[in-house]
Amino acid sequence: MSPDNPAVPGPDGPENPAWEQMLRAMLGDGADEAIREMRARGFDPSAMAAASGLPTDPRMLEQAVAQIRRMLAASGDEPVNWRMAHDLARQQASLGGDPSLSPARSREVLEALSVAELWLDAVTDLPPSTGTPHAWSRAEWVEATLPTWRTLTEPVAGSLSAALVDALGSSLPEDAADALPGGLDPSLLLRQLGSAVFGMQVGQGAGTLAREAFGTTDIGLPLLDSPAPALVPANVDAFAEGLDAPREEVRLFLALREAAATRLFTHVPWLRAHLLATVEAYARGIRIDVDQLEEAVRSIDPTDAAALQAALSGGVFAPHTTPEQKAALERLETALALVEGWVDEVSAAAAIAHLPHTVALREMVRRRRAAGGPAEQTFANLVGLELRPRRxxxxxxxxxxxxxxxxxxxxxxxxxxxxxxxxxxxxxxxxxxxxxxxxxxxxxxxxxxxxxxxxxxxxxxxxxx
Incomplete structure (x- = not known):
């Protein structure tokens, strides 16, 4: 083990199960006694690792444990631990390198956005956005967009957290607090665990998306409170690799899409609020079947990590869609399709006279959006919605x-x-x-x-x- 931190795995792999390390990080000196008590009652904390989404990479696990320590130093009642989400998103965004942009790189992006605005003037009456255009690193993208992720994820995270506390808390023995240091309230610990897990999921999702997103609008929802066109050149360049089109042409095409979407969200003032309110209405209507969750907890062997993971991914947390939610979902899917369809049509009309590979690039972007990615799947798991524009x-x-x-x-x-x-x-x-x-x-x-x-x-x- 690391001599400085007994909860951190050594160079040859973790010497303690991941979930056990997390408990040690939370409970400090009382962890050994708490773990012994849990095992004596037939509950193996290490079995939760597979279902929690904990990273298996030793360095990532060490970072996660450090984040948990900070969480408990400033614990609250939030359904998502946003400090953890922020830190993990920054770490995920930096994987593979995320250097600051040079003046030359920033100038390339800003010039592409400026040209895009001129070309769009010829095909739409909607004027350019009044927001300042940006060229961002992946870390800067995280900082700018994380407030909107909070708006999108907190409603459903709150519902799931309450369900977890109800289901797991009711199954704990009456003397469970005796196994925790200082008589810690088990329900409080469960809420903190849930907040940490959701913080990790949001952070991983936002950080992964920071390595995929071209700008602030290419997932269909506007991720800035005040619309402004922006591009992440590292992601634009990664997309351009392997394509027949020159990198400059790819940059201009993606700048057109970003600038067109930003015009729409700027000059259709009700649109952003309409989309986010529809997501929130759907998420707040989610109701977890607590009886089904309790049955799943009772009917599996908690020491069997594979069985536990299968139970948690087999529909236990699946929301029971109400008629109101179905209506909200249909409105959202239609609105997302209309937004992206307008951007697709207008940007292609602006590009066709200037970019030889317009048709091919348009098709590549369409296929990319239809396929989605790991970050979008994380969002789907958190909010119960897929943001891929099916139509x-x-x-x-x-x-x-x-x-x-x-x-x-x-x-x-x-x-x-x-x-x-x-x-x-x-x-x-x-x-x-x-x-x-x-x-x-x-x-x-x-x-x-x-x-x-x-x-x-x-x-x-x-x-x-």
């Missing part, structure tokens, strides 16, 4: 159809109010959108005429007052 192609076809029928200005005017947004029916039948919209307008006019007659007003004249 991106349908949405792009719809925006192209609207532009053919009403021109670019008519296409962009659809964003004037949420009530004007196309529906899933419009995604199913883009060619019929114009007819359905005209029928809706006629129906509204008919209702207005009927109300005017009831009120004794002349339907041809504006109402008095």
């Amino acid at each position: 991106l192609r349908d949405a792009a076809a719809l925006w192209a159809q609207i532009a053919r029928d009403a021109g670019p200005a008519g296409r962009d005017a659809v964003w004037d109010h949420p009530d004007l947004l196309p529906t899933t029916q419009d995604l199913d039948d883009p060619a019929g959108y114009g007819r359905r919209r005209a029928e809706a307008v006629d129906e509204t006019a008919e209702v207005d005429r009927a109300l005017a007659q009831i009120l004794g007003e002349d339907p041809q004249e504006p109402p008095a007052g």
Whole structure:
């Protein structure tokens, strides 16, 4: 073992099970007695390692244990330990290197974003964002976006944490506190453990995404409170490797997508709040089947790590979707598809006259979004939602159809109010959108005429007052 930290594995691998090390980090001198008491009751703390998501790499485990120590030094009632999430996200983002950007590298990005704005002016009436453009390292991306991850993940983390405390706390013996140093409240310990696990998951997800994201909008949701175009050149370059297109062309194409999305979120003020509120409405409606969770805990051998991991990943935590959640999910999936479809269509229209590989790059980005990645899967596990736009192609076809029928200005005017947004029916039948919209307008006019007659007003004249 490390002579400075008995909870840290030695160079040849961990000498103590991972979960045991975490308990030692939390309980200090009382850990040995607590672990003996737990084992005497038939509970092996080490079996939790496989289900907790603890890293197996010795260095990462050492960092995690150090973070747990800091957590308990400033413990609170938050469902996610955000200090841990922040630190782990920074560590994950730096894997493989994350040097500060040189002035030349920053200038390349800012010039690409500036050119992108000029090209977009020719294909959309939405003006450029007023936010300052950025060229970021991966660590800077984490710092800028972590506040939005808090908004997205805390509602469901709170629901899951409460369910864990109810399920596991009720199964503890009445004298469980006697096994903990100082008579520590077992429920408090469970909450702290849950907060730590969620902090680790959010941190790992955000940190991994920091190594994948091109900017602040390419997962469909805007990750900044105040929209501003930004690119992470290390991730842009990694994407460009192996492609036939020159790196500069790839950078310009991705800058177009980022700048287009930022224009949309800047000048459609209700859109960001609409998306995040829909995610929150879905997440807050999650209800965990505590009886099912308790049954899973009782029916497996807690010393069998494989069985425990299978139980926890086999639907025990799966939310029971309500009709309200299904409606919110449909609204979110449609809105995400419409956002990304608009960005896809507008950025391609701006690029086609300037970038020879536009068609190929457009298809590569579409496939990348359809496939998702490990960070997006972490988000799906945490929030119960997948952010992959399942109907991106349908949405792009719809925006192209609207532009053919009403021109670019008519296409962009659809964003004037949420009530004007196309529906899933419009995604199913883009060619019929114009007819359905005209029928809706006629129906509204008919209702207005009927109300005017009831009120004794002349339907041809504006109402008095």
